[in-house]
Amino acid sequence: MLTFHTADGTEVVFPTLMVRAMQRYFSLTHKVPYFTFVVWCVANHEARGVHSMNKIRIPIAAAVAVSCLMLAACGSSTNPNAATSSESQDGPIVIGAAVATSGFMTSFDEPDMAGFKIAMDEVNAAGGIDGRQIELIQEDTTSTAAGAKKAAETLIDQGARILLTSANFDVGSPAGIAAQDQGILNVSIGAASPKYGAQGIGPQAYTVAPATYLEGATLAQLAKEKGWTTPFLLDDKSLDYSTEVCQGFRDHAADLGLQTQEDSFNNSDQSIASQITKIKSSGATAIALCSYTPGGATAVRQLRAAGIDLPILSGIGMAGTYWLDAVPDLSNFYTASTASIYGDDPNPKVNDFITAFTEATGAGPATDAAVGGYSAGEMIFDAIEKAGGSTDGAALSDQLDTLTDEPLLAGSTTFTPELHIPADRPLAIIEYTAGKPAYTETLPVEGTVDLHLGN
Structure with missing residues (x-):
């Protein structure tokens, strides 16, 4: 009142x-x-x-x-870009993508967007949603936070009613905030930080990627399973993504009784010579590399060049094969990934998607991010349909917040009003041998992963 x-x-x-x-x-x-x-x-x-x-x-x-x-x-x-009842029923459904087509995030955003476009094309080929086609408009973030904000504002001004954002919280969150300020549903195509959600951005912010802390916990679980009880953590401090992966490893390693040592570096470092010296004298049985390309690839090359043949465990930031020229014939290297993109995933639907992706683009996906991009489309289009064709952010959130063990291509997905990121999805373990990656297992984490949402 x-x-x-x-x-x-x-x-x-x-x-x-x-x-x-x-x-x-x-x-x-x-x-x-x-x-x-x-x-x-x-x-x-x-x-x-x-x-x-x-x-x-x-x-x-x-x-x-x-x-x-x-x-x-x-x-x-009325603002012509605002959602009205007539706009929600007539014309195309306009989705904006504030993603990188230049800069370091390109290698992460491009596979995600390629996957999303396949999902979009499938919906459009089937007649759209309630007869309305999906229209995608895109702006380059230049892999910067300022560029992301500008791209989002431009897309919203152009009529985007739903926004896709870059596959990293640090770079993508300004775009998400710009959308949230307008009550617009914003979905990161790959940000793994739990901060991309209700707590860090707002009630219309979601991500389809598994949580960073879950990635790290899965790698610790792998170390325990393999008997590598004294892992050495290499913590890349340049992004929240890599530091949170290491924190997830650290947390779960303590729960599992592993004894860890660690050192840090930055993605732009040209040399990790001092860290290599420390690893050699540590008695470590494995290395947890919490990083992403290109700096992560530089670190792997230097570790192997120094004669360190220990198992190297890494997350989604090091998935794929596009960087392997830096380390020819790489072996004893593992990633925790959304899925296997090499035709051997245990889920036949993933393998079918890889085939469709290859036919559509002329080449297989560079990373498993393509699977996540497809699933971003799955969940958005399903929410629109269940909301009666509405693109209103609150109406779409009402649908997404009820997802429970939803069998998306990227894996089982549950959202609640408080949690907008997959927190307990088992991840695929990919092992690289002589430069060839292959699926080995899907590994659930024992216990509950701390997402540090109160920090």
Whole structure:
């Protein structure tokens, strides 16, 4: 309930229902603060010389009627990019992608987007959603946070009603925040930080990628399974992604009774000579490399060149084969991945997707990120359909927040209003031997993974 006093002392009382409705309408559609409406009402009251009552209490039924009349009267001033009932039913469904086509994030975003486009093409070929085609518009983030924000704002101005963001929290979150500010559903095509969600961005932010801490915990589980009880952690401090993977390893290693040592580096470092010296004298039985390309590939090359043949365990940031020229015939290297893209995944649907991807693009996916991109499409399109064709952010969140063990191509996915990232999905273990990657197992983590959402 909102109470407002006019100049003559009359008290005007607006019902809570009306206040909330007008707040939502004006802030998301007209982009005018809802109190402007209140001031208009009170000014109108005074202009008409209505001073005969000391208190005006607007009934809810009347409030609804007034709201409807005012919305109709204000229709000509509506932001053309805002969601309206007519836009939600007519014309294409416009999805914007604020992703990298230049800079270091290109090797991560491009496979994701290629996977998403296959999912989109399948929906469009089948007639779209309620007869409406999906239209994709895209802007380059230049692999920077500032570029991501600018790209998102441009896409929203161009009419995007749903936004895809880059596959990293540090780079992609400014785009997500720009979308969230407009109440627009924003889905990261690969950010693994739990901060990409309700806590770090807002209720319309989701990611399809498994959590960073889950990646790290899975690698610790692998070390325990293999009997590598004294792993050495190489922690790349350049992004939240890599530091969180190492923290997930650290947490679960302690739970499993592993004895760890560690050192750190930055992705741009040209040499890790001091870290190599420390590893050689550590008595380590394996190396957990929490990093991503290109710096991660540089680190692997230097480790092998120094004669260190220990097993190297890494996450999705080092998945794929596109970087293996840096380390020809690499062996004893493992990644925890979303799926195997090498035709040997235990899920036949993944292998069928790889075939379709290869036919559509002329080559197989560079990384398993393509699977995640496809699943981003799966969950978005399903939510739109279940929401009756609506692209309203809150309506889509209502659908996504009910997903429980949803069998997406990327794996079982559960969301809640508080958690918008897969936190317990078993990951595929890929082993590289003589430069050839192959699926070995799908490895669940014992116990519960700490996502550090309170930190």
